[in-house]
Amino acid sequence: MTWAPLLEPLGAACREAGEAIRAIRQRGCAVAHKGDQSPVTEADHAAEAILLAALARHAPGIPVVAEEEVAAGRVPELGDAFFLVDPLDGTREFVRGGDDYTVNIGLVVGGAPVLGLVLAPEQGRLWAGIVGGEAWVESSDGARKPLHVRHPGERLTVVASKSHMNEATRRFLAAELADADLVSIGSSLKFCLLADGSADYYPRLSPTSEWDTAAGHAVLLAAGGQVDGLDGRPLDYAKPRFLNPGFAATATWRGPPLGRYMPEGLEPA
Template identity: 80%
Template sequence: MDLAALLEPLGLACREAGEAIRAVRRRGFDVAHKGDLSPVTEADHAAEAIILAALARHAPGIPVVAEEEAAAGRIPDLADAFFLVDPLDGTREYVRGGDDYTVNIGLVVGGSPVLGLVLAPEQGRLWAGIVGGDAWVEEAGGTREPLRVRVPGERLTVVASKSHMNQATRDFLAAEVPEAELVSVGSSLKFCLLAESAADYYPRLSPTSEWDTAAGHAVLLAAGGRVDAPDGSPLGYGKPSFLNPGFAASSGWRGPLLAPYMPD
């Protein structure tokens, strides 16, 4: 599989999906709720349809696990390689009128992410990376800059979720990185901040779905970062129900283990 050849058409699909999401916002929309009570809108479904069509054209035969398809019970049999798609990560932020939501396409091979694209539609910025290859961010005007994580300074910049901050995360931050500067950001943008040297650490002690993380995880790895499970092992994919119990993403260094702080 020529991963580099996939980046251009999938990047265009992300941008098309982003425009569809913005169009729904301009004309207004209703909000429904799925079985887990998370919100879903017309924009989620419109963006997912665009991405699924693009993957069928440019990567035929590779299974795709997409958030809204999975919510409807339509999950394909997995192979060694499969895509994980979150067409609108940060729906809560989107519904509230916030700007930090994203479109995400990740490719997993052998349980590890190898390719990722993350689009921030409101900023027009597209982050992309191939693990072991290049990572870059493309601005709305088409200019690209390479991505590389930074070496942490004396004071860490830690990013955390806007919508999913919990007591376990507060306890961890207070005990392990008490002097850190804390920045709250929605969606997979947290991975992108690490990849572009704007932050150092992203601990997550509440559950996420694999389609929430695969794309950003791949971009961060391609930029020289890492993502560890609570026990310090690399975060893997293809788990039961596609759930991540927790993880720590960083700009290349291994932070303290999350395991002692994970909620029961």
Template identity: 50%
Template sequence: MQDLLNLAIRLADAAAAIIREVRAAGFAVAAKADETPVTIADTRAEALIVAGLRAAAPEIPVIAEEEVAAGRIILPSARYWLVDPLDGTREFAAGRAEFAVNIGLIENGAPVLGVVASPALEELHFGIVGQGAWRRRGGGTAQPIAARAPPPQGLTVMASRHYADAPELASCLSQYKIAALSNIGSALKFLRLAEGAADFYPRLGRTMEWDTAAPQAVLEAAGGAVLTMAGQPLRYGKPGWENPDFRAWGLR
């Protein structure tokens, strides 16, 4: 597992470098069939990641967002990679810093390893469930991270930027004592929970498995949990790779 983690870290770092290069040079934004945006940063980063994973571990299937969008169908197996080469393309295209590279490993329907690079922030979060989670900033040494128990003053909530005004969010949050609320994009919401900087991320809108596999693994490695609205762990290998609504927590 450590060798696979090192492989994913190396590829996430390389993909982050490609994304920074594209951003500096300028790029166009196109729309896929589902009307979500895509850029050359998405496709170049994905090509690097999937080639690296398949070369180093050919026995493990790779399911990647842009390949699926292009019609490449790979059925889930007992063990496989889920790759989102640029999670938060809308934020990337808008000039924000809230985008990430996600590489997650699934075993028997559960995320077990995750690497999330944040290219604009020059951060890397990674973890193996049951072994721990870490954060590396810039060229520094990785430091262990852990989710926290909610403080007495209430929950610090991370919510999606694009569902900020949804009445469903207000209804959900009305059930809890809330100390602070931030609306941000991409996998960074999970990471703030994993670091112990926030407590709760309710997701009340469409996500795909490649959006969540890597950051869920990091959060769970840090002691947190990602649960469906029925209170069950969020699992993988679902039809169409689509997630239900879920709630991500730090320590409860």
């Protein structure tokens, strides 16, 4: 099946979801907490409803694993192809008033991401890609620019999580990349910085859910990058509990092994 025709309607759905999020933020919304103590807001639910409706229209019959649906105990039976949806990645930053949160749709086929869309509502920028095909970033006025990862220069630029920086990542960076420039940013925007040639490496030594990574992973692959699990093999999907123990996302520079810095209890599934 050709997936490229989905990019336009699903990109429009991401923008609609982003507008809903911004409207809710402007008028204010309460913050609740899920069982894992992660925050959730009305904006998460509103954006997810828009994305689920769009996927039902434009990709009927393909299962959708969406963050808030999973939190409510609604997990579909998966086939070879399924969507992973994070309607508001970076909710902590959103609640704090930060701008680096995103809307995400990723399509997985045969355990690998093949299509991704990442919208940054506050920037009005939409990153999109089909693995083996095109990748681009679109500004709010509709202008598009092709995405290509870069070759590293004299200094590496490393991106890391703003809200989930842990001691294992600090030890890794101090031991292996002390001379690199470090950019701390929230959400799936870290993948986008690699995809658009702004950074070289994104090591992750703390857990993420698959809906956090699938869209950005696909965009980065389409732009010429790579994402490997802690075992050094390409990061795959449909794992137990949809959990990624850790990974390394790279442009063209291949970093040192992460495994020996991995916190105990985060061994690859």
